[in-house]
Amino acid sequence: MNTKKILLSSLMLTGLAASAQNPIVQTCYSSDPAPMVHNDRMYVYTGHDEAGADFFWMYEWRLYSTDDMVNWTDHGVPLSLGTFKWADDRAWAAQCIERNGKFYWYICAHSKLSGGMAIGVAVADSPTGPFKDAIGKPLFDNGKWDNIDPTVLIDDDGQAYVLWGNPNIYWAKLNNDMVSLGSEVAMIEQTVEGFGAPQMDKREKGKKYKDNYTEGPWLSKRNGKYQLLYAAGGIPEHLAWSEADNIAGPWRYKGILMPEGNTKSFTNHCGVADYKGHSYLFYHTGKLPGGGGFGRSTAVEEFKYNADGTFPVIHPTDD
Numbered sequence: 001m002n003t004k005k006i007l008l009s010s011l012m013l014t015g016l017a018a019s020a021q022n023p024i025v026q027t028c029y030s031s032d033p034a035p036m037v038h039n040d041r042m043y044v045y046t047g048h049d050e051a052g053a054d055f056f057w058m059y060e061w062r063l064y065s066t067d068d069m070v071n072w073t074d075h076g077v078p079l080s081l082g083t084f085k086w087a088d089d090r091a092w093a094a095q096c097i098e099r100n101g102k103f104y105w106y107i108c109a110h111s112k113l114s115g116g117m118a119i120g121v122a123v124a125d126s127p128t129g130p131f132k133d134a135i136g137k138p139l140f141d142n143g144k145w146d147n148i149d150p151t152v153l154i155d156d157d158g159q160a161y162v163l164w165g166n167p168n169i170y171w172a173k174l175n176n177d178m179v180s181l182g183s184e185v186a187m188i189e190q191t192v193e194g195f196g197a198p199q200m201d202k203r204e205k206g207k208k209y210k211d212n213y214t215e216g217p218w219l220s221k222r223n224g225k226y227q228l229l230y231a232a233g234g235i236p237e238h239l240a241w242s243e244a245d246n247i248a249g250p251w252r253y254k255g256i257l258m259p260e261g262n263t264k265s266f267t268n269h270c271g272v273a274d275y276k277g278h279s280y281l282f283y284h285t286g287k288l289p290g291g292g293g294f295g296r297s298t299a300v301e302e303f304k305y306n307a308d309g310t311f312p313v314i315h316p317t318d319d
């Protein structure tokens with residue numbers, strides 16, 4: 001594979017105290033970042049916004065990695081729509097996770113089979129691929145448009161979960177093979193207490209809610225509690241988060257994670273990871289020259305959890 005260093009920061013590098021230049025990828029648009037730490041290396045799986053696009057017409061997923069959070073290696077395009085014979089459009093947000101030495105990259109794309117968006121999964125023996133469609137068909141495809149943005153968590157007891165959706169939030173168990181569902185797909189009821197606003201179809205027209213789930217969920221667990229980070233507030237989006245003792249709920253709305261700020265993008269999409277003793281929030285902006293709402297780029301902010309494991313409010317660079 002043709003890997004090359006894509007960004008050599010001019011910062012004086014002092015361990016991981018130095019911060020990367022944002023956006024971290026300067027050579028193309030890299031949206032919807034999903035971090036994964038493996039063997040002491042930080043991998044970031046992203047989408048790819050086409051230059052000059054007028055919508056999220058997206059055809060491939062890209063991969064970057066680093067061992068110092070400053071110098072990033074470009075691993076190219078380990079996965080594209082062509083990998084999935086059932087998919088023909090909209091290579092949208094995705095996340096990769098390792099289990100038993102295999103790497104499972106959960107994606108969403110437009111399904112030729114149903115005409116809606118569907119969840120799929122690719123598998124590889126290495127974090128950089130080569131990836132192939134793990135099952136030759138979608139993991140979940142019911143013809144609806146809200147099957148986007150899968151996030152995956154392997155719980156402390158080994159049970160894996162997949163969660164996704166816009167504007168509804170769905171979840172299911174994954175079997176140990178990671179490529180088949182181990183439960184019915186269930187919807188998480190959005191309540192004012194859980195997400196700052198009720199389900200989309202129960203919201204009163206014209207009423208201002210404290211917040212509302214929109215899309216781009218990221219599921220993680222800290223201090224025994226599930227944490228769901230997500231894009232909120234419709235257009236434009238900011239990041240918010242909720243917490244729960246069970247994935248099925250009830251969820252508790254915890255507040256804004258990253259204000260809308262001056263990101264120059266009407267969407268935001270995040271993932272969080274601890275790496276070499278530091279915590280990082282990945283998100284996207286439209287700040288690369290020529291970028292914007294359909295030309296988004298991965299950025300990262302280092303942060304410290306509050307003493308009780310909750311998130312501080314994190315601001316985008318330059319805000």
Ligand code: FUB
Binds near residue numbers: 268269
């Ligand atoms: O990248 C296309 C879509 O935009 C993603 O699926 C959403 O999360 C939003 O970032």
